[in-house]
């Protein structure tokens with residue numbers, strides 16, 4: 001499915017990803033998710049965007065790093081974005097959650113807290129055993145998201161075991177390749193997004209940033225390449 005879409009080939013004819021069935025889009029208020037246990041497969045990917053300056057409306061490109069035409073204009077700093085696979089309880093499916101550093105920091109805190117409690121109590125535990133509550137606050141709020149640890153899914157409780165069993169099935173059926181989704185753009189692609197088609201390129205289908213991928217806040221911190229730290233677990 002999503003593998004048919006190649007971010008790096010603006011000139012190629014390709015099928016469009018069904019964004020509504022791939023990306024997570026929380027509703028205002030409380031939403032429940034659980035982080036997918038990658039079991040060796042990547043479940044978190046990291047990329048960098050920069051906001052194009054002073055366009056008619058906010059627009060983002062994926063930073064290509066050195067030689068990035070947006071960064072070279074000197075008006076913007078690139079910011080970290082992340083893709084994380086989650087079980088979306090509202091849709092009952094695995095989705096890709098796209099977020100920035102504010103959410104990443106809160107998730108890191110939950111992960112660290114569970115780890116610390118586990119070490120202190122000597123009872124083996126992981127943040128992957130918990131539901132995660134994603135609270136989307138009204139538009140313009142800062143922070144826009146408040147992420148908290150939800151209930152523990154203990155297999156001893158039949159209703160919770162049912163959830164865990166169903167999650168296992170979802171993982172078996174899951175085909176979303178988030179590394180692929182998070183591939184950096186080529187310079188050609190960035191230029192296309194900024195300036196439109198050059199004379200040689202005639203894209204039939206312009207890949208656009210999914211609605212949920214529009215950063216709702218502008219993180220000001222420096223970009224660090226620490227996004228893959230969860231992958232080592």
Ligand SMILES: [Zn+2]
Pocket residue numbers: 049050062063064065068069070071072078
């Ligand atoms: Zn850039």
